[in-house]
Amino acid sequence: MTRNKQLPVKHPGHVFRERVLNRKGMTISEAAKKLRIYRQYLKNFTEGKAPITVSLASNIALFTGISVEFWVRLQSTYDVYMNSRYHA
Template sequence: MEMYNPPHPGEVLKELYLPEGMGVSEAAKKLGVSRQTLSAIINGRAGISADMALRLSKALGTSADLWLKMQIKYDLWQAKQKPPKGVQKLAA
């Protein structure tokens, strides 16, 4: 069954995985990325790349697949809200 309006992975990261009281700057430093990069993810302005998924899996003890699957579910649901126009079948 398809999830209705899945959360952005950044929201999940912020709400469930970042230790309480840890700022974005400190978390970004521990992940080896810029504060701007992590902030964009947490605030839903950027997605989880394969590289970021590997960083999160190592830092949090999760799997990279978890983060990439969350991102795919989010992206696909968002795309389905505005289906592409002008697409025709390639074969008869």
């Protein structure tokens, strides 16, 4: 299966912010407490400055019901996209 080239590739942190935090009306601080992670790390993640790790993906999966695999795949797709742009 190939990716639709018309769809933008987003960092998983942006997706998390838009689809989870914004829809739940949560702040970074509130979410960090629920996820049991540092607020600054979550802030960097939602700004696209830090990658998702399997550990963070597991926490997010428990919090949202969205699978670990989804979040890890999103990061992988983003990494491949950014790498291809860099080497183009």
